[in-house]
Amino acid sequence: MAKRFFILLVLAVAVSLWPPSGPQATDLLLAKITVPKPAKGKGERCVDDTDFMRRNHMSLLDHQRDKTVHRGDRTKRYSLKGCIDCHAVNGKDGVPVIADNPKHFCRTCHDYAAVRIDCFQCHASRPAPGGTAKASAGKSNTAALQSYLRGLEQ
Ligand code: HEC
Ligand code: HEC
C-alpha cells in the first residue's frame, strides 16, 4: 500500500514538472498560442527596437506627453503623431481607418489584451488627408475652451 502511494507520488511530481521548463519549452508553448499580428509600419524600422516598442511604448508615450505638455519640449522621436503617421492602416476604401475600427493598428493588440485607451478622444487616430496627424486636438480644444469662457464672461 505504501509502495503504491509512493509510485503515485513520483508520478504526480513527474507530471507537475512536465513540460520541462526552460526557454525551449516556453518557445514551443508560445508558438502554439495565437497572438495578434499588427500591420507592418511604414519604412524600415520603428523609432526604437521593435521588441522594445512592444513592451515599452506606453511609458514612452507617457513620458513624451509630459515632456511636451509640461516642458514644451516637442522632440519628435516618440511623438504620438509619428506613431499614427507610420502605423496608418487602410480600410477597404483605401482611406486610413480611425480608432473605432478594430483594424486600427493600436487596437490589434489592445483588443486582444483587453486594454482601452482614451487618447483618441482628443488625438487624431489617423493621418490628416494628404498630410500628417496634426495636434489639432490641442489647438481646437483650447480654442473651444476659450470661446466657452468668453461666452461665460459676456
Ligand atoms: C483631453 C484630451 C487629451 C487626451 C484624452 C489625451 N491627450 Fe495627449 N495631448 C493633449 C493635448 C491638448 C496635447 C498638447 C498638444 C500639443 O501641444 O501639441 C497633448 C500632447 C500629447 C503628446 C505630445 C505631442 C505628440 O504628439 O507627441 C503625447 C505623446 C500625447 N499627448 C499622448 C497621449 C496619450 C498616449 C494619450 C492616451 C493615453 C493622450 N495623449 C490622451 C490632449 C489629450
Ligand atoms: C518611421 C515610421 C515609424 C514611426 C514614426 C513609428 N513606428 Fe512603430 N514600427 C514601424 C515599423 C517599420 C515597425 C515594424 C518593424 C519590424 O517589423 O521590425 C514598427 C513596429 C512597431 C510595433 C511592434 C508591432 C508588432 O508587430 O508587434 C509597435 C508596438 C510600434 N511600432 C509602436 C509605435 C509607437 C507607439 C510609435 C510612436 C511612439 C511608433 N511605433 C512610431 C515604423 C514606425
Ligand code: HEC
Ligand atoms: C504589439 C501590440 C501592441 C500594439 C501594436 C500597441 N499596443 Fe499599446 N499596449 C499593448 C499592451 C499589451 C498594453 C498593456 C500593457 C500592460 O498592461 O502592462 C498596452 C498599453 C498601452 C497603453 C497604456 C494603457 C493603460 O491603461 O495603461 C497606451 C497608452 C498604449 N498602449 C498606447 C498605444 C498606442 C497609441 C498604440 C498605437 C500607436 C499602441 N498602443 C499599439 C500592446 C500594444
